[in-house]
Amino acid sequence: MRQLQEICGDDNVFWRAEDLLVWEYDAGFDRHPPSAVAVPGSTAEVAAVVKAAHDAGTAIVPRGAGTGLSGGTIACAGAIVVSTARLRRIVAIDAAARMAVVEPGVPNVAVSAAAREVGLFFAPDPASQRISTIGGNVGTNAGGPHALRYGSMVNHVLGIEMVLPNGEIARFGGTAADLPGYDCVPLIVGSEGTLGIITKIWLRLLPLPEDIRTFVAIFPDIDRGARAASAIIAGGVVPAAMEMLDNVTIGTLNAAFDVHLPPDAGSLLLVEIEGLHEETEDWAASIERLLRKNGATDVRSAASAAERELLWKARKLGYAALARIKPNNYLHDAVVPRTRMPEVLKQVNAIAERYGYVIANMFHIGDGNLHPVLLFDARTEPIDRVMEASAEILKVAIDAGGALTGEHGIGLEKNHFMPWVFTAEDLDAMRRARDSFDPDGTMNPGKIFPGGEACADIPTERTKRVLAEGMWV
Amino acid sequence: MRSPLLDTEGLNQCIHCGLCLEACPTYRITRLETESPRGRLHLMSAIASARIDPRESDAAVLHLDRCLACRACEAVCPSGVPYGELIEEARADIARARGTPPLGRLALWSVSRPRVLGALAALLALADRTGLRAGARRILPPRLRRLDALAPPPGRPAYQPVAVEAPRASVALLLGCVMRVSYGDVHTATARVLARLATRVVEVADQGCCGALHAHAGDNAEAVRLAKRNVAAFERSGAEAILANAAGCGAFLKSYAHLLEGDPEWAQRAAAVASRVRDINEYLAVAADGATFGELAMRVTYQDPCHLAHAQGIRAEPRALLGRVHGLELIEMADADVCCGSAGYYNLAQPDYADRLLEEKIDAILATRPDAVVTANPGCMLQLAAGLRARGKSIPVLHVVEVLERAMRSA
Numbered sequence: 001m002r003q004l005q006e007i008c009g010d011d012n013v014f015w016r017a018e019d020l021l022v023w024e025y026d027a028g029f030d031r032h033p034p035s036a037v038a039v040p041g042s043t044a045e046v047a048a049v050v051k052a053a054h055d056a057g058t059a060i061v062p063r064g065a066g067t068g069l070s071g072g073t074i075a076c077a078g079a080i081v082v083s084t085a086r087l088r089r090i091v092a093i094d095a096a097a098r099m100a101v102v103e104p105g106v107p108n109v110a111v112s113a114a115a116r117e118v119g120l121f122f123a124p125d126p127a128s129q130r131i132s133t134i135g136g137n138v139g140t141n142a143g144g145p146h147a148l149r150y151g152s153m154v155n156h157v158l159g160i161e162m163v164l165p166n167g168e169i170a171r172f173g174g175t176a177a178d179l180p181g182y183d184c185v186p187l188i189v190g191s192e193g194t195l196g197i198i199t200k201i202w203l204r205l206l207p208l209p210e211d212i213r214t215f216v217a218i219f220p221d222i223d224r225g226a227r228a229a230s231a232i233i234a235g236g237v238v239p240a241a242m243e244m245l246d247n248v249t250i251g252t253l254n255a256a257f258d259v260h261l262p263p264d265a266g267s268l269l270l271v272e273i274e275g276l277h278e279e280t281e282d283w284a285a286s287i288e289r290l291l292r293k294n295g296a297t298d299v300r301s302a303a304s305a306a307e308r309e310l311l312w313k314a315r316k317l318g319y320a321a322l323a324r325i326k327p328n329n330y331l332h333d334a335v336v337p338r339t340r341m342p343e344v345l346k347q348v349n350a351i352a353e354r355y356g357y358v359i360a361n362m363f364h365i366g367d368g369n370l371h372p373v374l375l376f377d378a379r380t381e382p383i384d385r386v387m388e389a390s391a392e393i394l395k396v397a398i399d400a401g402g403a404l405t406g407e408h409g410i411g412l413e414k415n416h417f418m419p420w421v422f423t424a425e426d427l428d429a430m431r432r433a434r435d436s437f438d439p440d441g442t443m444n445p446g447k448i449f450p451g452g453e454a455c456a457d458i459p460t461e462r463t464k465r466v467l468a469e470g471m472w473v
Numbered sequence: 474m475r476s477p478l479l480d481t482e483g484l485n486q487c488i489h490c491g492l493c494l495e496a497c498p499t500y501r502i503t504r505l506e507t508e509s510p511r512g513r514l515h516l517m518s519a520i521a522s523a524r525i526d527p528r529e530s531d532a533a534v535l536h537l538d539r540c541l542a543c544r545a546c547e548a549v550c551p552s553g554v555p556y557g558e559l560i561e562e563a564r565a566d567i568a569r570a571r572g573t574p575p576l577g578r579l580a581l582w583s584v585s586r587p588r589v590l591g592a593l594a595a596l597l598a599l600a601d602r603t604g605l606r607a608g609a610r611r612i613l614p615p616r617l618r619r620l621d622a623l624a625p626p627p628g629r630p631a632y633q634p635v636a637v638e639a640p641r642a643s644v645a646l647l648l649g650c651v652m653r654v655s656y657g658d659v660h661t662a663t664a665r666v667l668a669r670l671a672t673r674v675v676e677v678a679d680q681g682c683c684g685a686l687h688a689h690a691g692d693n694a695e696a697v698r699l700a701k702r703n704v705a706a707f708e709r710s711g712a713e714a715i716l717a718n719a720a721g722c723g724a725f726l727k728s729y730a731h732l733l734e735g736d737p738e739w740a741q742r743a744a745a746v747a748s749r750v751r752d753i754n755e756y757l758a759v760a761a762d763g764a765t766f767g768e769l770a771m772r773v774t775y776q777d778p779c780h781l782a783h784a785q786g787i788r789a790e791p792r793a794l795l796g797r798v799h800g801l802e803l804i805e806m807a808d809a810d811v812c813c814g815s816a817g818y819y820n821l822a823q824p825d826y827a828d829r830l831l832e833e834k835i836d837a838i839l840a841t842r843p844d845a846v847v848t849a850n851p852g853c854m855l856q857l858a859a860g861l862r863a864r865g866k867s868i869p870v871l872h873v874v875e876v877l878e879r880a881m882r883s884a
Contacts, residue, residue, distance in 0.1 A: 014507065018525050018533040022512035027490045039505060066506065067491040085504035105504065107495060131491050256551050320490040323552035327485045379485070 004038045004080075007048045012039040012086070023081050026068040027128075029330070029383070029460050030412045034061065034075035039083040043161065043169060043199040049082055050197060051167025059442045059454075060165075062193040064105060064133030068140065069331055070405070071412030072192045076455035077445045082197060084135045090114050091200070097175060099158060100203045104135025108142075111203060120205035123150035126407060127316040135198050140409035141190030145241035145315070148366035149274070150206070152407060154189040159202035162188065162195070165438040174202060187433065192409050193444040195437040209274035212240075213284050214302040214311060217269040217291040218262050222246055222349070222361070225267035226342040228294035229365045232271070233338060235290050237283045240274040242366030243315055248325070248375075249362040256321035257314040262298070269296075269365070270315060318362050319373065325358060326375035330386050333408040334397035338368045347396045348372050355389040369406035370397065384463050391467040395420070410448045412461055416468035418450045479521040479562050486554045487514045493546035493556075498812040499539055502829045507536045510546035510556060517563045527570045534567055539823055541816040541830075542689050543779035548786070557784060558731065561688050568691030577690050580818050584650040585682045585699055594654045598627035619824060622859045625655030625851070632657035635664040640673035644756070645712035647703075647726060650682035652719050652851050659851075662878035663718050663753055669881055670760050674716075679706040683717075685725035688732070689817050700729050701739060704746045715746065718753040718874060720781035720850035721817070726750040727785065752781060754849060754873055758790035761797075769880040770800040773871075774841040776834070776857060777810035778850035791849055791873045798880040804841040808833075815856035827856075835860040838868075846870045 004013045014020060014037040024033040035058075040046045053060050059079035066073055075081050087103035090110065094100070095118035100111050108129035111122040125144035126132055132142070138160070143152035150156070159173035173185040188195055219225035225244055232239065245253070245268045250261045261268060269291070273283045284301070291299050302308040314321075322329050336344045345361070352359035352374060363371035372393060376386055394404065394417060404414045404421055418427060431449060435441075446454030446461075450468070455461045493510040494500050500509040516533045519525040525533050540560055547556040573581070583589045600606040610621060632648065644667065648660060664674045684699035703726070707715050717723030727750045733743035775795065781787045788810070795803050814820055814830030834857070838846055846857055849872055858870045 011503075012505070016532050018516070018519070018530045019507055019536075021519055021524070022506045022509075022515050022536075025489050025515065027488065065491055065494060066489075066511075083504075083506075085506075088504065128490070128492070131494050256553070317492060317551040320488060320492055320551035321553075323486055323488045327488070329488065 001036060003052045004036065004049060007045050007052065008038050008040050012041065013037065023063070023066075023075070026066045026071060026073050028069045028071050028411070028413055030071035030074045030455075030458050032074050032076045032455070032458050034081040035078050036080040037083060038080060039086050041086045043087070043163070046082065046084070046087070046197055046199050047163045047167050047169050050163050050165065053080060054166050054442060057442070059445045060197070061444050062135070062139070062197045064136035065107070065131050067128045067132040068136060068409065068411065069333070070140070070409045070414065072139065072409050072444070072447055074412055074455070074458070076458060079445065084133065084197065084199075087199060093118060093120075093205070095120065098205045098207070099175060100205055102134050102201055102203060104133055104138070104198045104201065106134050108132055108134060108137055115205050116208065119208050121208050122156070122203060123206055124153050124156055127319060129316070134201055134203070138189050138198055138201060139192050140407060143364070143369070143407035145243055145364055147407070148242055148364065149238055149240040154186050156204045157185055157189050157201060158204055160185055160188050160198055161200035163197045163199055165196055165440065165443050169199070170196075190409070192411060192447055194434055194448060195443060211277045211280040212272065212274050212308070213280050214308045215269075215271040215287065215291070216261070216300055216302070216311065217271065217296040218265045218298040219267045219269070219295055220297060221266035222345055223342055224295035225269050226345055226365065228291050228296060229269060230338060230341065231290050231294045232287055233366065235286060237273070237286055239271050239287070239366060241270070241272040242364070243270040244268070244361065244363055244365040245270065245315070245318070246361040248358060248360040249318060249322075252321045252324060252360065253314040253318050255324055257310065257317070259310060259314045270311060315362065322360055322373055322375060325360075326377050328376050328378040330374045330376075330390055332370060332372050332390060332393055333405045334370050334394055334402055335406040336368050336370060336397050336400045336402035340400040340402075341365065341368060344370070344396055344400050344402075348393050351389055351392045351396070355385065357386070357389060364406070367406070368402070383460060387460065387463050388467060391417075391464070391471055395471060412447060412455055412458070413464070415446075415448055415452075416450045416465040418448070420468070420472055479517060479566060480555070480559060481521050483555045483559050484514060484518045484521060486552050487511065488552055489515075490552070493550055496545040496549045498541055498543060498545065498814075498830055499826060501811070502826065502833070508539055513537055513540055514554065514556070514559065517559055520563065520566065527567045534571070537563055537567065539826055541779070541812045541814070541819055543812040543816060544783040545779065545810065545812065548783040561691070564689070564691030565693045566691070573690060573692060574822070577818065577822065580821070581687050581690055581692055581695065584686055585684070585695060587650065587653065587681065590650055590654045594625065594627055597624060601627055620821060622863070625651055625855060626858075627655070629655060630658045630661065632660035634674060634676065635661070635668045637668045637671060637673040639671070641671040642760075643673045643675050643712055644714045644716050645677045645707055645710045646674045647683060647715065647717045647719070647722055648680060649719055649722050652722070656851050656854070656872075659718060659872045659875060662872070662874045663716070666757065666874050666877045666881065670764070672760065675710055675712050677706050677710040677712070679709075683722040683725045685721050686817050688725065697732060700732050700743065704729060704733070704739065704743050707746050707749075708742060713749065714756060715750045716753050716756055717750065718849065718872065720752060720778035720785070721852060723750060723752040724780040724784035752785060752787055752849070754781070754790040754794060755785070755787050757877075758793055761794070765797045765799060766794070766877045767880040768799040768883050769876065771844045772802045772804060772842065773845045773847045773876070774804050774806045774838055774843045775809060776806070776813060776838070776846060776848040776853055778848055778853050779810075779812050779816070781849055782810045791847075794873060794877060795847065798876060801876070801880070804843065806837040806841050808837060813853055813856045813860070815852040817852065820856060831856060831860040835864055839864070839866070843868060845876075847873055847876055849873045
C-alpha cells in the first residue's frame with residue numbers, strides 16, 4: 001500500500017473498506033470489492049503499479065469508467081483495481097494521417113468531438129459513449145449502432161501501447177500500414193484486460209459524411225418491423241445504422257425524453273444512411289419504398305440535425321431510462337444470424353412472458369445484435385430466476401447459430417457459457433494465447449474463461465455457472 | 474443503525490450506468506469514483522442499509538460532504554434518480570448522527586436572522602471605510618482571509634421599492650437573506666425592470682430566508698420552520714406570482730411542496746405557494762415576450778447557476794433575455810453549466826475542491842475576453858468576483874436583471 005501511494009500519490013490510492021465499496025460494481029450485476037484501488041496519472045505510474053503488484057503476486061483488474069455490463073471490471077481473488085480514468089489526454093488528432101492518438105481514459109464521444117474540428121469522426125459509437133472510455137471500448141471490442149456500416153472497435157484500432165503483466169511497456173501496431181509478422185492488435189482488442197493494461201491507443205478516423213438522413217418507420221408489431229429490416233439488408237443498401245425499438249421502449253423514451261414517438265406503435269425502426277448527396281438521394285427512395293412495402297404504417301425523416309440528435313440521444317440513453325418502469329434490468333447482448341431474427345425475437349419474447357417479466361427490446365437489428373432487457377425489482381423478484389430466463393434467451397440465440405456477445409464482452413457474465421460455442425480445444429488455444437502474455441494469470445483473473453474458481457464467492461457468478469453447466473446438452 | 478431519512482425508493486432507481494459521471498464537477502477534477510454521483514449514491518445506499526455507519530466512517534462522510542449538490546447529475550440522469558433530494562436526506566441523516574460542524578452552524582444561524590446578518594454587513598462596511606479590513610487582511614490566518622475574500626460586498630445600495638402607476642400585474646419578490654443585505658440593488662433593478670412591464674412588486678412583510686442553505690447542510694428542522702413562515706407570508710400577499718432572483722432560493726421555494734408533503738396541515742398550502750414560484754428569468758421571458766431592453770454595447774459571457782440550469786431547467790431564458798439587449802454580444806464560455814465551486818458555503822467548507830473548480834471557471838471566462846460576466850445567483854456572483862479579483866482582473870460580475878436595467882436606462 002505504501003508503495004502504491006508513493007507511485008500514485010495519497011489521494012489516488014484507496015484501501016478503506018468504505019472507499020472500496022464504490023469500486024465493487026459496474027453497470028451489470030456482479031458485485032465484489034477490490035482489495036485496493038490505484039488511480040495512476042501516467043503510463044510510467046501504471047507500469048510501476050503493475051510491476052509492484054507483479055512482484056507482490058497480487059492480481060490486477062483494469063477499469064475505465066465502470067460502465068461495463070458483463071462484470072469485466074469486478075475484482076475478485078484479492079485483486080486490486082487499477083483505474084485508467086485519470087489517463088485522459090487526447091495526445092494528437094492527425095488530420096493528414098486520419099488518426100487520433102489518445103489515452104485510455106478518454107471518453108469515446110470526446111474523440112469524435114475533437115476530430116470534428118478537422119472534418120473527421122470516430123466511427124464506433126456504443127450507447128454509453130458519453131462516458132465509456134476508449135480503453136474499455138478496446139477491452140470489450142465495443143460497437144454501437146453504427147457498427148452496421150463501419151464495424152466495431154477492432155476495425156478502428158491501429159496501434160496499442162500496453163503495460164504487460166510484468167510491468168514492461170510494449171507497443172503493438174502503429175501508424176504504418178502492412179507491418180510484417182503476427183498482428184497482435186486484433187488479439188488485444190476484445191481481450192478484456194486479461195493481457196495487460198492499455199495506456200495509449202492509435203485510432204482510425206474517417207471523413208465526416210457529406211449527407212446524413214435518418215428515418216423513423218412505424219410498424220404495427222415486432223414481426224413486421226423485423227421483416228422490413230431484413231428486406232432492407234437484402235435490398236442491397238447497407239444503412240449506417242438500423243435500430244429496432246419495441247412498444248415498451250417507445251413508451252419509456254417518450255417519458256424520459258421529449259421525443260414524441262407514436263405510443264401505440266408495435267415497433268419502430270430507426271434507419272440512418274450516410275454518404276454523398278447523390279447516393280443518399282437514391283438510397284432514401286429505395287429504403288422508404290422497402291419500409292412501406294413491408295408493412296410500415298408511417299415513415300418520416302428527421303427534419304433537422306437537432307431532431308436527429310434527439311432521436312439518437314433517446315436511443316442511446318434509453319437503456320437507463322428503463323429504470324422508470326422497474327428499478328432493475330438485465331440487458332442481454334446475444335447475436336443471431338439476421339435471417340433468423342424474426343423467429344428468435346418471437347421466442348425471446350415468449351420466454352419473458354412465460355417467466356412473467358416485462359421485456360423491452362431496443363437493439364441493433366441491422367447486424368443481428370439483440371439487446372432484450374428483462375425488467376424486474378430485485379427487492380421482490382429473486383435474481384436467480386432472472387438469470388434462469390436469461391440463460392434460456394441465450395440458448396435460443398446460440399441454437400439459432402448465434403454468438404454470446406456482440407459488444408459487451410464475456411467478463412464474469414457469460415464466461416461459464418463459453419463451452420456453448422467453443423470446444424475444449426478452442427478454449428485451450430485461447431488460454432495459450434493469453435498465457436504467452438500473462439503466464440502467471442494475474443491479469444483480470446476469473447474472466448472470459450469458464451470453470452475457474454477465482455470469483456466463486458460472488459453468488460450471481462455461482463448461479464450462472466450452475467445454469468450454464470446444467471442447461472447445455 | 475439503519476437510516477429512517479433516506480428514500481430507498483429513490484436510491485433504488487439508480488442502475489449504476491454511470492451516465493452522470495462526466496456531468497459531475499468533482500468527478501471532472503478528480504476522476505475518482507468516490508467523488509462521483511454514482512459513488513455517492515452507492516455510499517448513501519450503504520448508509521441506508523447499515524453497511525456503513527456514518528458515525529464511524531469519516532471517509533464516506535467526506536465523499537458526501539464534497540458533493541456540491543449542484544444537481545448536474547440529476548439533469549442528465551435518464552433513470553430519474555432524485556439526487557438533489559437524496560443528498561439532502563443523506564446530509565440530514567449524517568447531521569443527526571454526527572452534528573453539524575461549528576463553522577456551518579454559525580453560518581446557518583446568522584442567515585436565518587436578518588438583524589444579525591445586517592449587523593455583520595454594517596460592521597464589514599465600517600471596517601472597510603476605516604481601513605481596518607485592509608489592515609486585518611495582512612495578519613489574518615488563511616481560513617479567515619478566505620472568509621474575507623468571499624464575504625458579500627458591503628456598501629451596495631439597499632433595496633428601494635419602485636412605485637408603479639396603474640399596474641397590470643402584481644408580483645411578490647423573495648428578498649431572502651444574503652440578497653437582502655448585500656445585493657439590495659439587484660432587487661431594485663428587478664423592480665425597475667418589472668415596472669417597465671407595468672408590473673408592481675407588492676410588499677410581503679413577514680418573509681425571510683428560504684431555508685435552502687439549512688436543508689443543503691442537513692438542518693431539516695430549521696428549513697421546515699423557515700419554509701412555513703414563507704408559505705404563510707406569501708399566502709397573505711395574494712400575489713399571482715412569487716419571483717426569486719436568486720436561483721438557489723427559487724429552486725428551494727419550488728421544492729416547498731416536497732419539503733412539507735408529510736405535514737397534513739401544510740402540504741397543500743406549500744404546494745399552492747410553490748406552484749406560483751418563478752425565477753425572474755423564467756417570468757420575464759414570458760412577460761416581456763417580444764419586448765426589447767434598450768441598448769448596452771458590451772461583450773459578456775453567461776455562467777449558468779446550477780440551481781437555475783440543473784435544478785430548474787432554465788438555460789435558454791436568461792440567454793434569450795440578454796439577446797434582446799441591442800448591442801450586447803454574448804460569447805459562450807466552455808462548460809458554462811459546470812459549477813463554479815460556490816455552492817452555499819462549500820467554498821469555505823471544501824476550499825481545495827472549490828478553488829480547483831474556480832480556477833477552471835475563471836480560465837473559461839477569461840478565454841472569452843468579456844467586458845462583464847453575467848449570472849443569476851448571489852453565490853455565483855460572490856465566487857466569480859473573488860476568483861476574478863484573485864487574478865487581478867477588474868471584470869464586473871452582473872446579475873441578468875442588472876444588465877437589463879442598465880440597458881433600459883440607456884434607452
